Amino acid sequence: MKKVIISGGGTGGHIFPALSIANALKRLNKDIEILFVGAEGKMEMEKVPEAGYKIVGLPVRGLQRKLTLNNLKVLWNLWRSLKKAKRVVREFKPDVVVGVGGYASGPIGKVATNAGIPLVLQEQNSYAGVTNKLLAKKAAKICVAYEGMERFFPKEKIIFTGNPVRKDLLNAVNERAEGIAFYGLDANKKTVLVTGGSLGAGSINKAMVRWLEKIAGWKDVQVIWQCGSYYHKELEEQLKGRMPENVKFMPFLKRMDLAYACADLVVARAGAGTISELCLLGKAVVLVPSPNVAEDHQTKNAMALVNKQAAVMVKDAEVVERLGEVMERLLQDDGERKSLSEHILTLAMKDSDEVIAREILKIIEN
DSSP states (O other), X not given: OOEXXXXXXXXXXHHHHHHHHHHHHHHHOTTOEEEEEEETTSTHHHHHHHTTOEEEEEOOOOOOSSOOTHHHHHHHHHHHHHHHHHHHHHHHOOSEEEEOSSTTHHHHHHHHHHTTOOEEEEEOSSSOOHHHHHHGGGOSEEEESSTXXXXXXXXXXXXXXXXXXXXXXXXXXXXXXXXXXXXXXXTTSEEEEEEOOSSOOHHHHHHHHHHHHHHHTOTTEEEEEEOOXXXXXXXXXXXXXXXXXXXXXXXXXXXXXXXXXXXXEEEEOOOHHHHHHHHHHTOOEEEOOOSSSGGGHHHXXXXXXXXXXXXXXXXXGGXXXXXXXXXXXXXXXXXXXXXXXXXXXXXXXXXXXXXXXXXXXXXXXX
């Protein structure tokens, strides 16, 4: 039986692609054994077992940018993680290690390449993460989703694969009626989906509060507003008695596929996974890049679409003042929405999970 370690995580943007790759490997070869390696206390330690896979946690953490005594603890944990990674690799004996980015990819990737085990990297963003840049020289293959990644990686190792997305979303194009019923919406109105992800985005929420009164006057428009679990209670108290009838306000969306299916326009952060989903579904989108990410990579992700007339971008610092007017303009201009939808659809890459899985299997079989 062939064995694969998939390492990384920390955010949904790393975990969902990792699980998609694992599922694709299993579809293509039922005899493969897969072990995940994540970071202790991070969301992969919960999400991966829920998906039916084994996971081992490393005590690895990220360095803080300012000088602090905590960084001494980080270095201590890195040493412990490398030691544990050596034990995991020695005991599991993988044929290939796959790194999807995130803290845990570093130690397991380094140990694997030192032991002569082939390493496949998957880079979701248009600006490469630190861990993947450090591991790139010794990697066998590097799977990317954006053009121009030879800025970061050896050109001969790069394969253009796109980002894997959750399979349930691929049916969303044909589920509008089901989505309208599920969320209790009016089929005759245009629908805007506003989301900052499962935890939420403070600036997008502030913008929604600022423009609520205006939105209430949009008679042919309805809004699904996912505020995030972190902000829900505070906003619920703040907006008691002020929530317009045409706004569905909730902490998280149980059926993201159906929310997408309803949407004529989406307002979202510019994470790589979100962008890949929007490309596949051909959704007109206003991207509000998070400023709280390494190397400002969400702005770079968004600009890759803006430069191809495939999205509209509003800077995080300007979103409170501008979001309402940008939404209103796009809702009134069917032509611009249609153009955005057509352009973003040209950037879609289907079956990315299987393309990556086949590259992994090729390495195993050789």
